[in-house]
């Protein structure tokens with residue numbers, strides 16, 4: 001769905017969207033559900049990592065758009081992929097979900113509980129986007145990304161992670177209807193409050209500050225400096241947030257990966273999509289220090305430092 005497509009639906013323009021957000025297109029997964037996208041990404045990740053499905057002992061899936069309220073999307077993916085040796089569960093942490101899921105997988109591996117985990121970030125936000133609200137519908141898209149995390153000798157891997165949230169900001173990015181507080185009722189006029197609602201300008205300021213702090217924390221906790229980092233792979237929410245982050249932590253934009261123009265904000269899928277494209281484009285070399293950083297509804301934010 002291009003910005004021109006959106007111009008036909010709401011009162012907006014390519015110029016407004018591109019200049020305020022950096023987004024030119026976003027994907028809409030017509031004819032498939034969240035678990036279908038997850039299976040495509042996860043199958044590809046298993047192939048890239050030369051991993052057999054029976055080796056996967058844990059499947060962690062980050063999403064706020066599962067196929068069903070019950071069971072988890074992870075269990076649906078487990079069935080579809082026949083990952084019969086895994087324990088599968090979802091992580092609900094909005095756009096930071098992939099960072100949370102990765103850090104859980106890493107902890108289980110470091111503790112010696114498991115040897116291999118499959119971590120998926122996936123969203124079908126189009127089911128949840130209010131295409132009558134120009135403040136939000138221009139931002140979001142669908143997508144999926146996945147990684148295999150394995151136990152390995154040596155100093156490569158996930159070095160540390162940081163996760164923080166502040167529930168006092170929960171009404172900056174939220175959806176009011178559909179949970180236990182306000183269950184769906186067919187006679188009720190939802191007026192869009194069953195979709196994504198947002199206070200964009202407040203989120204913007206908090207995102208820049210907290211993503212910067214989280215990035216610096218994982219770097220400093222590892223005894224490194226920003227100069228040691230080969231690439232930052234940030235959550236792709238708004239190019240201006242990413243540029244402000246780079247300025248604040250004093251890293252050149254050449255070292256910050258961007259693909260927001262093609263996908264918009266895909267929530268939990270955003271970081272793994274960007275990581276995969278950075279890798280395929282040869283932007284990450286063996287031994288590089290990579291920081292992934294995200295923020296999202298909660299509000300929640302976090303970062304992970306990896307030695308590739």
Ligand code: COA
Nearest residue numbers: 012013016020095134135138200201203204237238295296
């Ligand atoms: N097209 C045209 N005009 C739009 C618009 C659109 N798609 N969306 C909003 N506007 C209008 C608003 O109605 C408002 O008009 P008003 O001033 O008459 O009330 C005006 O544009 C706001 O403009 P501005 O203040 O320049 O917007 P901004 O610079 O704050 O950018 C966001 C708006 C939403 C792009 C920005 O705040 C943002 O990205 N915030 C973070 C949101 C986010 O990342 N959420 C997900 C978190 S994971």
